Amino acid sequence: MKYTCSICGKEHEELPAIAWSSPASYSELAEDEKSKYGVISDDYCVITYPDQTDRFIRAVLYQRVIDNCQTLDYGVWVSLSEKSFEDYKNRYDTIDNRDARYFGYLNTVPPPYEFHDGIKTDVVVSNGTNRPEIIPHQIDQMDIPLVRDYYNGINTEEALRRIAEIAD
Ligand SMILES: [Zn+2]
DSSP: OOEETTTTSSSOOOOOEESSSSSSHTTSOOHHHHHHHHEEEEEEEEEOOOSEEEEEEEEEEEEETTSSSSEEEEEEEEEOHHHHHHHHHHHTOOSSOOOOOEEEEEEOTTTTOOOOOEEEEEEEESSSOOOOOOEEEETTTTTSSHHHHHOBBBBBHHHHHHHHHHHH
């Protein structure tokens, strides 16, 4: 879809967002385990194993595209501690009391990256109705390709290749 850009005033083709309907920890479960351990909605996922409980929320990671006015938006999941998860849930239904910042681990890894379950992030929740924004930590993580690209940017050709790959 074309739209008139508020940054440069030209017409652009809109980059579609790429989103996942569940965290990797959930999608990797067998079907019977999903129903036995998992509870999932559009914004939350809780997996209650016999010995531990993992909590996830849906968020957005904005990948900068260096030769473009738009970002490539990834609808990803991130795991939160119980305390952060409860705090997020308690504020979720408000619009003006949502400002918060949590620590979380990325639980979705867009291709072509390999899954790396220890990617540390800040989960930034702002007032309003937008989903939280994921900001990968830079310190000690610049050797992880996803984190490097996040900070250095990718080009439009690469963004379009990723969109085409997911659409296949
Ligand atoms: Zn533009």
